Amino acid sequence: MIIVRWVLILSCCWLLTACGSNVDLDNAGTEALRVSIGDQLHLVEAGKRVALSLKKGAHHIQVKNLGGQVVKDTTINVVKGGLINLAGGEYLVWKDIFSPQSTVAFRKQLLNTQELKIDQTVYDIEYAMLPQNQFFVEQYWDYRLDEPFPKTVHGWELEGDNMYMFKTKLVRLDEFKEVYLQSSSE
DSSP states (O other): OHHHHHHHHHHHHHHHHHSOEEEEEEOOSSSOEEEEETTEEEEEOTTOEEEEEEOSEEEEEEEEETTOOEEEEEEEEESSEEEEETTOOOEEEEEEEEOTTOOHHHHHHHSOOEEEEETTEEEEEEEEEOOTTOSEEEOOSSBOTTSOOOSSOOSSOOOGGGOOEEEEEEEEGGGHHHHHHHHHOO
């Protein structure tokens, strides 16, 4: 019985590692792009994104504008998933802390906050800008572009300010204000 249980557990682990990785094709540019990944073809409209699953490993990608001109021709290696920055958009990874009794002082103590100014608003948050010229960024964030940043995190027992957890979210810079407001509204 124990052997059968271990075989089932190992089989599930193998299936999970053999499955595809989540990748966001994001076009922050002003014109539609045709993207070929192996034998798959995707039309990504300006300002839109396509979420897809790619098998782990190397993938040849060619990006063309609608006139047929090659914009990018490269190979990426997918391990966990990530972002394919089709048009050189600006992205940041926002880090926040979750705790049942978090105070401003507590947040300042644990987060390495810095000012992010967008339009006339200044946000005091911890974040890291992604290199704008990097075509593929392997995922190191918890929440992807189309996933909301949660208001609360459940599933762990937290006791006062003694226990906390950090979560991160990938955000297109021009969408940050909206994402921030959604995550902080009641």
